[in-house]
Amino acid sequence: MMRKWSAHLKKWFAEVSDIPEDVMLGVPRLTLIGQFRLSIENYQSVLSFSKTELKLALNEGELHITGNDFVLETILEKEIVLQGRVTGVRFENE
Template identity: 50%
Template sequence: MASRKWKNQLKTWFANHTDLPSDIVLDLPRITLIGQLHIYIENHRGVLAFSNDELRLSLEVGQLLIHGHNFVLKTILPEEILLEGTIQKVEFIESR
């Protein structure tokens, strides 16, 4: 556990002291939301659940939960996903 904390601190320091994007160095998702109609997520670890009103993605540090209506997966790639529909809520769930 202490090893993971130290590793995360090192990554944060590295991201702050270089010109590299934080999402790449810290292994964070990059999320682009266009109104309530589209959400594009990069750097996820896979789809855990999908339905007409929910998308749950695995992340390096937990999960991403998206609620709404009439969801359609327009693009799904190993680390990228494009979701269309009426997006009402985007929630991060941290792993313990």
């Protein structure tokens, strides 16, 4: 109950302030340019990576990205940029 109330309070605060909602709530922000470049912000860690799949740990759950010819262009503390043909994006909640 308290966790749900806290999430509502954070969402409200993000709406009335200039702080972006994704930053306030700690949720990932995905920016897909065509099918060939994907930027993901606010991830926790890389769980696995191959030429056809990227799995990231999130604050709540995991993010699974599938495709072909993947290359990690950039890996920063809170942002990762993936190049290659993206064919699927799926959230797995714990």
